[in-house]
């Protein structure tokens with residue numbers, strides 16, 4: 228066993244930390260609290276931060292050099308993500324593009340597609356969204372019905388996608404569309420679609436937080452050039468599964484750092500408010516224990532990755548752990564802070580460090596998206612335990 | 618970076634797995650611990666000594682193997698799986714305290730050889746106000762200690778007193794303290810024994826981190842074994858013409874067993890590695906590992922009772938053995954509520 232970072236890794240961490248200190252002018256919490264920042268301005272805050280990172284070489288670092296990366300290892304990616312989270316830096320604006328679409332292109336796309344799409348994705352010039360879910364196809368994604376029919380040199384898209392994160396700000400969408408109604412898995416294709424195309428109607432969808440970070444997209448006879456197909460016709464499901472593997476496995480270390488900030492804020496707030504009875508202290512202590520366990524899970528995955536081991540069932544375990552931990556953290560916060568904890572961040576007397584009600588509400592999404600908790604438990608029961616299926 | 622055990626550690630793991638599986642499968646452990654008497658087998662104890670388990674972390678110069686917390690965790694994980702009876706972790710902790718005290722190689726050598734059983738007697742309370750406590754003067758220890766593990770079998774005890782840590786020579790006046798776990802042999806000891814002062818009481822605090830990790834490793838073994846037994850049962854037991862393992866409510870409880878077991882494994886071995894490598898946050902990680910793994914062992918064994926149905930409530934089935942070990946670990950080697958407080962203090966101090 229060796230869970231230590233090498234001297235080179237530590238040097239990289241020091242570099243990253245110094246760069247963040249020099250370049251991050253406003254934490255994400257402060258940006259959120261700034262009354263001049265509406266949803267649109269916040270997107271621009273994130274875009275500007277993304278550009279700064281891209282220029283400095285701190286974005287898509289593990290991509291091959293020709294795609295703007297530096298061929299960095301997963302360990303360096305994890306260190307970067309951890310430092311960014313610790314500094315409370317904004318998330319960049321293209322995490323769906325860079326996190327999901329770019330890997331699909333690198334592993335399954337054509338040379339032209341990589342050249343055309345990856346650089347502007349990294350630069351923040353084109354924002355991407357993920358068009359997988361439909362009103363009738365979420366957990367049961369393979370029952371999706373949005374159709375793509377070949378007509379000469381183009382596909383004609385018809386159908387609807389929903390809960391599309393960043394849809395209202397996106398320039399492009401990567402779509403799973405049905406190319407064969409009779410083949411459940413083999414009849415799905417992975418297609419890149421310009422959201423400025425004729426026949427597209429993107430409508431913001433308001434979330435329980437009051438924000439409209441996601442939207443719904445309607446496709447009516449939308450013409451997409453055939454070159455925008457990734458892989459072959461009918462390979463969409465296979466590609467999506469590799470890509471979702473990335474989504475599910477990515478970044479437990481940075482999640483742990485991010486949730487560590489939330490936990491420290493809660494500990495500090497409780498102290499300042501004189502909430503020091505034994506029951507409260509035990510609840511907080513339990514969160515600390517779970518947070519350390521979450522971090523340990525991330526460290527194991529990282530060490531296994533550095534050791535060249537293929538990821539196993541850890542991704543389902545980690546997704547369950549961090550999403551449910553975040554819910555316990557936010558539930559505990561609201562329980563301890565009482566009526567004051569429900570105050571909006573815009574109230575002058577709200578505590579300056581966090582937005583408790585928004586963080587609470589947001590945590591409810593985490594056990595739904597990227598494979599709900601129920602689906603993750605089904606996966607473990609079937610693939611890890613091999614339990615008999617009904 | 619690497620999470621996997623080294624080659625040597627893997628060899629130790631394989632040898633230990635087959636030793637415990639053949640020497641003391643849970644059925645054998647049960648026979649030994651449920652019989653009247655010492656609660657462990659002197660024959661097995663000799664074998665532990667011969668295989669080097671008792672002196673695992675003691676220096677080679679004191680008859681030990683000179684290994685660390687990772688190896689100890691590998692061994693205790695297997696011991697936990699079979700609920701191995703006897704004060705294995707306790708004597709290992711005693712060797713650590715004696716090593717820290719210095720000048721105690723002779724006693725350590727005897728412990729490692731299985732010739733002497735020495736454990737810590739450090740608990741002064743049953744309830745918050747029920748203070749026992751021991752005093753030391755003129756080469757003599759007086760007073761009482763509670764929850765001393767396997768005290769009736771001990772040749773000597775390491776006792777915390779007003780003057781510091783003393784090594785008291787047996788035999789001891791013991792009153793058994795039966796608990797929920799029939800495999801334990803706790804006792805209240807009334808001291809009137811010859812003793813020597815070997816250092817101050819902080820020696821015991823120094824052993825605490827290792828105690829946390831060791832108990833967490835035992836708990837990890839409980840998680841694994843109780844989980845596996847439950848999953849096996851769920852594929853064999855049929856209701857309404859189907860194995861109960863097809864029912865999703867049960868599948869999800871068993872998926873949670875995997876979640877907790879694998880997460881326990883991650884933090885237990887991180888904690889062991891952190892101790893062996895003197896990591897700055899090792900105190901926080903050790904406390905968290907103990908708390909998380911033991912809480913998990915309790916959750917998993919309780920779910921296991923439920924999934925075994927009526928059989929789960931019978932003495933005959935093994936489930937209650939794992940449950941009761943998990944319950945014991947919850948309040949020994951660092952009690953739950955103290956650990957929660959300690960974990961919070963560490964974050965407050967950051």
Ligand SMILES: Cc1cc2nc3c(=O)[nH]c(=O)nc-3n(C[C@H](O)[C@H](O)[C@H](O)COP(=O)(O)OP(=O)(O)OC[C@H]3O[C@@H](n4cnc5c(N)ncnc54)[C@H](O)[C@@H]3O)c2cc1C
Pocket residue numbers: 356357358359360361362363364365366367389390391392393441592595596597598599600601602605
């Ligand atoms: C904030 C947010 C952002 C999102 N962003 C995107 C995005 O960018 N792109 C995109 O494509 N999608 C996105 N989604 C959609 C998300 O992927 C789906 O909501 C998710 O897959 C669940 O599908 P569903 O909503 O149809 O729920 P359903 O599948 O209808 O599930 C309803 C309930 O039933 C449970 N359930 C379903 N099947 C089973 C089963 N077999 N066993 C047990 N329980 C079951 C579920 O766990 C859930 O509790 C987003 C969702 C949210 C909340």
